[in-house]
Amino acid sequence: MSNKVQIQSSVNGEIVDFLCDPQETLLDVLRNRLSLTGTKEGCATGDCGACSVLLDGRLTCSCLVLGVEAVDKEITTIEGISEKDGLHPIQRKFLERAALQCGICTPGLIVATKALLEKHKDPDEETIRYWLAGNLCRCTGYDKIVRAVQDAAKELSYEA
């Protein structure tokens, strides 16, 4: 009865093979088949951004992509953001700025921030707010998140 499909893709730099049902979302594949539970489900309709990943470098809601669509794609999840020698500057700035309270939206916001800062080295506040408008946070009112992103942009531009 199974009509599962075998898929190969690259997740956080590693080639992975998985079986998935044709209707299964990438989010469910990541969480349930690859045990990468850092990517969260908040709505499953593409409205909250908690499931944000990078798909071939592009910011994407993994709940809106099918697992079978991930074939031969490069996927970056929150588990792939840290660097060899520790936290990525974005992660560190989120901590230093207390840009999280409950933390459930944090993985998605960090992934979204990575996509933003790869595109805009020195974004102004408005750019940051519009880039992150797809990532809902109910705890913080976004103030400290925006400041963390500003700090991260500054630090990354010094590093560059």
Add this chain to the structure above:
Amino acid sequence: MAEAVDYKIIGERPVRPDGVDKVTGRAQYGADLSLPNTLIGSVLRSPHAHARIKSIDVTAALSMQGVYAAITSEDFASPDGEVGGEAAGSASDLAKNVMATDKVLYHGHAVAAIAASTKEIADLALDAIVVEYDVLEPVLDIDEAMKDTAPLLDPDCYTQNLPEKAEKPSNIASVMQLSGGNLEEGFAAADIIVEGEYNIPMAHQGYIEPHACTATVNEAGQATVWCCTQGHFEFRSMTAALLGMNIADLKFIASEIGGGFGGKTVVYLEPVAVLLSKIAGRPVKMTMSREEVFRATGPTSGTHCKVKVGAKKDGTLTAASAWLAYEAGAFAGAPMGPGAMCIFAPYKLENFFVEAFDVLVNKPKVAAYRAPGAPQSAHAMEIALDDLARELEMDPIDLRLKNAVQEGDQATYGPKFPRIGFKECLEAAKNHPNYKTALEEGTGRGVSAGFWFNVGMQSSAEVHVNENGTVTLVEGNPDIGGSRASMCIMASETLGIEYESIRAMIGDTESTGFSNVTGGSRTTFATGMAVVQACEDIIAQCKARAAVTWGVDEDQVEWQDGQAIPAPGVNADVKPLSLADIASQAHKTGGPLLGRASLNAQGPGPSFAVNICDLKVDQETGKVDVTAFTAIQDAGKAIHPDYVEGQMQGGTSQGLGWALNEEYIFDANGVMENAGFLDYRIPVASDLPMIDCHIVEVPNPTHPFGVRGVGETPIVTPLAAAANAVRDATGVRINDLPLSPPKILEALDGND
């Protein structure tokens, strides 16, 4: 003003101890646990807002391959009495909300549940359950619900707290009254009277993490439940009551929690998962969809309020009255009590009368939401005061200052106020640059004030000193917004050791003492107090160990800067002993160091807030843009100011969402039409400006460091602040929320 106290770490902003796991995706939330051999649980929900259940047949579903259990309300116990802590309510109503019995009372009400090997099979099995309904007329409007002629949700519901016993049943579950002085005389003494009528629709807490749990029950009937909850001990009590289980057979482990705001203080899934697991003999995992969260969990009450306020020409209030009707949803328990007690609390008022109603309607049963009941009633009063200030041509902050309560004043809800910081908040607002900045053309400014009681309640804490002098704190309050950091700061300050040497963990129901929910703005206050006392227990033990080591009496030892030293005048040629020194030798001086404390905290200390809101109204589209916002609040003492500001900013954001956009929209059949984040639009980053915070610190005398709870007050004020700013920007007063573009356009058109 606040005394200046020199603290070493209190008031600093260190990184939270659980932070790294939360920025790397390691932290485990409600839906992140997967046990081997787990089944998926799913709930069948009512397609009607009001109907009698004639029959439920699960046989076809149960016969499907891959289906292991099917349950209905018949599988639950029939509890009576009350259950729960801060959100205490009727156990019978809670049971009927978790699984409908004879009637369904809202669209989305649970009627049956399935455990199956996959989500797909579970969904197919739900479709195979046959339910016969006798559809009844839904009661959706609060004013209609209160009429004698309205269809009844519960024919056994007789209005409680009436002077005489009700003769016939009603949708009004209970009434309450508060009064003082002589209302008639008060209004007769007024030079000016303002009044208004205000409507606010239901709104949802909107936590980003849907409810989720995993339960496993062994052959001896012992259950373990992992879930996202604001209080695992109370979830245990509720689950035990609903299933007729011994609490000793239930172990609850709180996962990390992805927001709650009051909405995760009651069970929905947990008893269902335990029952399914018990029948199936395998672990059962349940997660709600976002749609289920909207349709079947905790909104807060929609309200209809009327307020009348009288004042002298100089602004002195002479009398005020309020009529407050709160939607309970399907079962009694709207927060009309706190709404009634909060409405006039910030003001000196001798003559007043408040009447409040808890009204059943065919909508989801309301749950606590941040300062439950207060935002709705404060919205009415703070608009009335704004109207009053306009008519008197008085500064709205001056009007509030003229009537503000202070220590020793009689609160309209009963007690005399202890030390409070309301005037300090008002003065801070008046002097704030935001208040002094000139407004741009087309922009308006609104001011409002608010109050919340805060609660104390029960907490436990333990301090384990490791053999190298580092410390593990164990407490029982899920960390919903950085409380581990606050606990570690308070322990660091008390013990005199480095913040980094301390780790905090949230114990499960079998590994630490009972603690009430993380709610009521109580955690930093009450659990913090338990942590401080547990640290003091350690200090006492360390002094005893030092005394043994030095061969002196215990009272000849003092604790200073994290070490035992001989008391002044004690003639002992010894080196100070640090916590690490004592811990490393503990095996020689009496064994491991374990401190503990448990308490029922008293004197939480009310917290007041004042908001300044600047916004712009687009005259063509009716869209509102908040251009500047300042939140001012008395925190008593901010242990970790970032997380105090975080509460203020988050409460502001929720309050502004409620003021400007958020509402439950029902069709004529009682079906919520916007059960998703696209249509129930909570504020996104581009909707808000930076939210400026000013923390006032008037210490709460009952807490060792002066803490007042801060989590709830921030949502009390933004509703009226935004409404008053819209009035200022447009010249038109709109008494109803949300101030969404259609409503604003309609009001602007009516004004032409």
